[in-house]
Amino acid sequence: MSALSTELPALRQTQPPSRGRVLTTLTRVESAKLGTSAVLWLGAVGGALVSLGAAGSVWPLLTGSAGLTYRQANIGIGNLPVGGLRIDFLSFLLMPSGWLVLAGFAMLAGTWLGRRDRRCGAEELLVVTPTGRAGIRAARLGALVLASSIAVAFVFGVVLVVQATSGARGSIDWLILLDGCLGTTLASWIGYGVGSSLPAAFSLFVPILYVGGSFYLSVWQATSVLSSSIEWLLPTPPAPSWSAGLGFLPNIFPEHIVYLVALLLLTGGAVVGLPLRRGPEQPERHRVALGIGVLGLAVAVSIGAGLQAKPDSYAVASPSHATWAPERYSVPDYIGFDCSWVGNSPLANAPRGAAPCDVSAWFHDHVPVSCAADRSLSVCVYRDYGPVAARRLLAAMRSQAPVLAGLFGRPVTVRMVPVNASSCFAGLGKIAIDESMIAYGEQFDPGYLMSCAFPLPESEGLPVDDPSIGGVTLWLAIRSGLVTAGAAKTALVSEPDGVTCFAFANLPCDAQSGGVLSPTDGGLSWTRADIRVGLFLDRYRQSRVVAALRPLLPRLVDATLAPSDLEHALG
Amino acid sequence: MRVVVENLSRSFGSSKVLRDLDLTLEPGITGILGPNGAGKTTLLRILSTALAPSKGSIKVGGWDLSSPHGRTEARRRLGYLPQEVGYYPRFTVFQLVDYIAILKELDDRGERHRRVRTAIDAVGLSAVAGKRIKTLSGGMRRRVGIAQAIVADPELLLLDEPTGGLDPEQRMRFRQLITSLSADRTVVLSTHLVEDIAAVCTSVVVLWQGQALFHGQPAQLRERADGMVWLADAVPDSALLSWRTEEGAVRVIGPRPSAAAVAIEPTLEDAYLLVTNCAPTDAQLR
Numbered sequence: 001m002s003a004l005s006t007e008l009p010a011l012r013q014t015q016p017p018s019r020g021r022v023l024t025t026l027t028r029v030e031s032a033k034l035g036t037s038a039v040l041w042l043g044a045v046g047g048a049l050v051s052l053g054a055a056g057s058v059w060p061l062l063t064g065s066a067g068l069t070y071r072q073a074n075i076g077i078g079n080l081p082v083g084g085l086r087i088d089f090l091s092f093l094l095m096p097s098g099w100l101v102l103a104g105f106a107m108l109a110g111t112w113l114g115r116r117d118r119r120c121g122a123e124e125l126l127v128v129t130p131t132g133r134a135g136i137r138a139a140r141l142g143a144l145v146l147a148s149s150i151a152v153a154f155v156f157g158v159v160l161v162v163q164a165t166s167g168a169r170g171s172i173d174w175l176i177l178l179d180g181c182l183g184t185t186l187a188s189w190i191g192y193g194v195g196s197s198l199p200a201a202f203s204l205f206v207p208i209l210y211v212g213g214s215f216y217l218s219v220w221q222a223t224s225v226l227s228s229s230i231e232w233l234l235p236t237p238p239a240p241s242w243s244a245g246l247g248f249l250p251n252i253f254p255e256h257i258v259y260l261v262a263l264l265l266l267t268g269g270a271v272v273g274l275p276l277r278r279g280p281e282q283p284e285r286h287r288v289a290l291g292i293g294v295l296g297l298a299v300a301v302s303i304g305a306g307l308q309a310k311p312d313s314y315a316v317a318s319p320s321h322a323t324w325a326p327e328r329y330s331v332p333d334y335i336g337f338d339c340s341w342v343g344n345s346p347l348a349n350a351p352r353g354a355a356p357c358d359v360s361a362w363f364h365d366h367v368p369v370s371c372a373a374d375r376s377l378s379v380c381v382y383r384d385y386g387p388v389a390a391r392r393l394l395a396a397m398r399s400q401a402p403v404l405a406g407l408f409g410r411p412v413t414v415r416m417v418p419v420n421a422s423s424c425f426a427g428l429g430k431i432a433i434d435e436s437m438i439a440y441g442e443q444f445d446p447g448y449l450m451s452c453a454f455p456l457p458e459s460e461g462l463p464v465d466d467p468s469i470g471g472v473t474l475w476l477a478i479r480s481g482l483v484t485a486g487a488a489k490t491a492l493v494s495e496p497d498g499v500t501c502f503a504f505a506n507l508p509c510d511a512q513s514g515g516v517l518s519p520t521d522g523g524l525s526w527t528r529a530d531i532r533v534g535l536f537l538d539r540y541r542q543s544r545v546v547a548a549l550r551p552l553l554p555r556l557v558d559a560t561l562a563p564s565d566l567e568h569a570l571g
Numbered sequence: 572m573r574v575v576v577e578n579l580s581r582s583f584g585s586s587k588v589l590r591d592l593d594l595t596l597e598p599g600i601t602g603i604l605g606p607n608g609a610g611k612t613t614l615l616r617i618l619s620t621a622l623a624p625s626k627g628s629i630k631v632g633g634w635d636l637s638s639p640h641g642r643t644e645a646r647r648r649l650g651y652l653p654q655e656v657g658y659y660p661r662f663t664v665f666q667l668v669d670y671i672a673i674l675k676e677l678d679d680r681g682e683r684h685r686r687v688r689t690a691i692d693a694v695g696l697s698a699v700a701g702k703r704i705k706t707l708s709g710g711m712r713r714r715v716g717i718a719q720a721i722v723a724d725p726e727l728l729l730l731d732e733p734t735g736g737l738d739p740e741q742r743m744r745f746r747q748l749i750t751s752l753s754a755d756r757t758v759v760l761s762t763h764l765v766e767d768i769a770a771v772c773t774s775v776v777v778l779w780q781g782q783a784l785f786h787g788q789p790a791q792l793r794e795r796a797d798g799m800v801w802l803a804d805a806v807p808d809s810a811l812l813s814w815r816t817e818e819g820a821v822r823v824i825g826p827r828p829s830a831a832a833v834a835i836e837p838t839l840e841d842a843y844l845l846v847t848n849c850a851p852t853d854a855q856l857r
Contacts, residue, residue, distance in 0.1 A: 121657025
């Protein structure tokens with residue numbers, strides 16, 4: 001030790017220090033410390049990995065937008081305080097979400113920070129400073145805001161970047177990002193409150209309980225035990241964000257953000273205010289903190305009640321019917337949903353008499369605007385999938401499209417729909433795009449256009465085994481380059497049992513189901529009789545075959561067209 | 572900075588630790604002496620605002636600690652080293668002292684860092700400023716505590732057992748440091764080591780079961796024992812305290828034990844022992 005008097009000049013504050021600057025500095029220091037927290041980074045990396053896993057399995061089901069990425073990454077799809085989560089309407093059981101991982105670790109980081117003073121025995125050192133317990137806690141909550149937000153942005157960014165490398169063009173929806181940050185912050189604040197006020201065992205127990213409980217409640221909700229309307233009360237909006245994005249559900253994000261802020265006020269007020277009851281703290285700060293908490297509670301209850309009054313996830317609330325663009329079948333203004341996911345519950349504003357569910361009747365939502373086209377076909381996907389995806393789709397269909405031109409049901413426009421069933425009618429194709437195709441470049445099902453061209457008759461759910469249909473589809477396959485005529489001839493000679501199975505790239509071929517055309521199942525196989533008809537048709541010019549087939553199509557699709565009639569028509 | 576304590580009491584449950592204590596502490600170094608359980612730590616915790624009194628008033632530099640504003644103003648002016656203090660083990664020495672400096676509202680980063688370095692240097696820890704606290708010895712951690720207490724140039728410095736864990740050389744340096752700091756400050760030093768008091772204090776308070784048995788200059792305390800300390804051949808019945816010295820004689824505190832006993836110059840420790848052994852009993856206090 002050296003003599004201090006000459007080296008430590010007297011500190012003379014000419015004016016009172018700025019409390020705001022002090023708290024800002026403290027927040028920065030605590031943030032930097034949190035930034036080195038292994039717990040938080042473990043959560044961020046784990047959250048990103050899990051998010052990418054979820055994204056890889058179900059991702060571009062919808063728009064590829066930030067909203068979707070958000071849902072798939074489950075950033076901020078919180079489960080506080082009531083739990084419950086529906087990741088999306090097709091795969092909501094993919095519960096191990098990135099956000100849950102992140103939020104769990106954020107809560108753990110909060111408990112770690114909250115316990116630090118007691119763990120180290122440093123409380124007395126801190127409470128005698130002018131910043132005081134309230135100021136220190138406020139600054140630490142601020143640090144948790146920063147650290148949580150950075151972690152959310154990290155997870156969010158990783159998912160966006162990785163998906164962008166697969167051709168997607170995700171955009172950032174700042175409201176959603178904000179919502180996710182607030183949800184994660186809420187978890188960390190609750191963790192801080194737990195860590196600073198409860199025994200050590202709770203520090204680990206509560207985050208585990210939180211994540212496990214959320215998971216359980218989500219599955220519980222998924223099995224419809226829990227009312228779906230409760231999901232609106234979650235810290236971040238649940239599944240119908242896609243509908244909100246499409247304009248058919250009210251966008252609750254602004255309200256929901258207020259709701260989250262209110263929950264944060266409630267939590268923050270309690271975390272800062274309640275400990276001030278003990279010790280010689282400043283009563284006015286105690287009152288202010290608790291007042292903020294009460295305000296948060298009041299707003300949260302108010303907004304929460306409003307949110308709960310919102311329609312259920314799948315109920316269409318807006319826009320009005322007048323703005324819908326119905327397009328097919330017997331019900332004029334028809335809108336359909338996948339019944340298996342809505343539990344056959346009636347849609348709130350569905351027209352009287354309309355069938356509640358029909359996956360094939362997705363209205364024109366005007367959202368697929370990223371298009372690629374050639375002379376015979378136009379393909380449009382949701383905006384954020386981008387033109388890369390549209391071009392991939394077009395390329396996958398290009399070989400078949402000219403061949404099928406003019407045939408019954410062959411679409412000239414293919415549009416992406418957000419339901420898990422493809423359909424086509426009168427020149428318009430609607431297609432549910434398998435995310436793996438866009439994300440990983442897998443081949444598009446070559447049977448799609450054929451199935452549009454030939455709406456096949458079914459017998460007990462299976463396509464009818466009919467040599468005329470088989471022959472025509474083989475001819476289409478040969479003409480579109482899926483099968484060579486030489487391969488068909490070889491198969492005709494070499495397959496003694498009369499069943500020929502052609503395997504296409506990335507498509508299974510099941511000889512057990514030989515003799516039937518099952519393009520949507522991904523397998524194509526033909527009998528010897530089919531092959532004979534197909535090779536017969538292939539001897540003629542394409543335009544002549546199409547002209548001959550056109551009047552015969554009704555009989556063909558009814559499976560009442562004999563091969564001899566085909567020969568006669570061409571002969 | 573003047574500290575005025577009036578009628579101060581503090582109880583923990585049914586145990587009364589401080590009893591109607593009246594004290595006035597002036598600039599300079601005041602040592603609080605007393606046996607274990609005398610209330611030294613409780614008094615310092617109350618002066619530091621870490622603990623609220625059960626009764627009584629305290630004014631620190633004119634600021635009334637019973638008011639929130641007064642407490643904040645007092646906190647701006649005090650440095651405190653608790654008896655048992657914990658640190659964040661992953662913080663470096665610099666980070667810890669800097670952290671406390673921020674809490675002490677030193678919001679100018681450059682100035683704050685300069686002061687942090689100076690305080691660390693003052694306690695002789697410059698060489699380990701970048702080391703994490705968990706790697707330091709107990710004595711070094713104690714010095715970190717002193718550094719954080721002085722970093723904001725406090726007008727009132729409260730040190731509870733500051734030399735515990737320090738080696739003799741560090742204790743000597745600590746005394747130099749405290750002496751240099753005391754020029755225009757009020758330093759309150761709680762200890763049971765009389766030699767620390769004798770070495771640096773300008774004033775001493777002897778606490779006994781929550782009451783001040785003595786408050787004055789060390790020399791005045793020593794004077795209390797004038798004519799009450801003897802060297803004798805044997806232990807007398809009348810002695811308040813007695814023990815055998817290294818030379819084989821018996822040092823007696825109390826009335827003259829025998830005609831052959833020789834009066835000797837009392838030490839501060841003699842006086843302290845005399846005062847505390849003549850103190851009223853707990854029953855008498857009640």
